[in-house]
Amino acid sequence: SQQGEEDPQALSIQEGENATMNCSYKTSINNLQWYRQNSGRGLVHLILIRSNEREKHSGRLRVTLDTSKKSSSLLITASRAADTASYFCATDAVKLTFGTGTRLTIIP
Amino acid sequence: DTEVTQTPKHLVMGMTNKKSLKCEQHMGHRAMYWYKQKAKKPPELMFVYSYEKLSINESVPSRFSPECPNSSLLNLHLHALQPEDSALYLCASSQDIFGRRQGNSGNTIYFGEGSWLTVV
Numbered sequence: 001s002q003q004g005e006e007d008p009q010a011l012s013i014q015e016g017e018n019a020t021m022n023c024s025y026k027t028s029i030n031n032l033q034w035y036r037q038n039s040g041r042g043l044v045h046l047i048l049i050r051s052n053e054r055e056k057h058s059g060r061l062r063v064t065l066d067t068s069k070k071s072s073s074l075l076i077t078a079s080r081a082a083d084t085a086s087y088f089c090a091t092d093a094v095k096l097t098f099g100t101g102t103r104l105t106i107i108p
Numbered sequence: 109d110t111e112v113t114q115t116p117k118h119l120v121m122g123m124t125n126k127k128s129l130k131c132e133q134h135m136g137h138r139a140m141y142w143y144k145q146k147a148k149k150p151p152e153l154m155f156v157y158s159y160e161k162l163s164i165n166e167s168v169p170s171r172f173s174p175e176c177p178n179s180s181l182l183n184l185h186l187h188a189l190q191p192e193d194s195a196l197y198l199c200a201s202s203q204d205i206f207g208r209r210q211g212n213s214g215n216t217i218y219f220g221e222g223s224w225l226t227v228v
Binding site for chain 1: 112114141148149150151152153156164196198200215216217218219220221222224
């Protein structure tokens with residue numbers, strides 16, 4: 001069963017706008033990771049945030065982690081058409097377990 | 109570009125066939141994984157290999173048989189599959205398995221592009 005639930009399940013925004021996706025999980029974690037998957041392709045690792053970190057940046061990506069609420073968010077700023085993909089959070093303990101995913105569509 | 113290579117990209121097989129999916133990585137990773145992904149669902153873990161030994165089997169039916177011939181290769185042997193086994197099969201690797209590393213050192217998993225399997 002999935003460890004994480006993501007919200008929203010689907011999101012459509014105009015190019016240039018910011019996109020925010022949220023992830024909630026159930027048990028204690030060591031780290032939380034975000035992955036992107038283009039349709040029918042493999043998963044690409046985006047960013048890893050450790051359980052003792054609260055925020056992390058990578059280019060146009062900003063990830064926050066609140067371990068007290070067991071939640072994380074991924075913000076993509078200045079979205080581009082190429083950002084259209086599914087985004088998954090994944091938590092690791094004994095194994096990497098993926099959330100349900102958010103399907104992001106960027107409208108040119 | 110992924111450094112995990114999977115072949116074939118597409119496979120159509122009958123329910124009585126025997127086929128294999130292959131995966132290769134040259135990053136020196138000691139953990140390798142098979143995931144199964146159905147349409148519009150997240151990947152689900154099937155098997156984990158650590159140092160060429162099976163570490164985790166997520167109660168996968170015996171018609172799926174993994175094999176790790178060496179530290180760079182991972183195979184998934186398929187026999188007597190059912191149509192509901194049609195899915196995207198993803199291979200992945202990481203430096204080490206989760207749980208072995210101490211503290212918050214992190215462990216990124218690198219995925220291949222996947223093999224699309226259709227069982228007819």
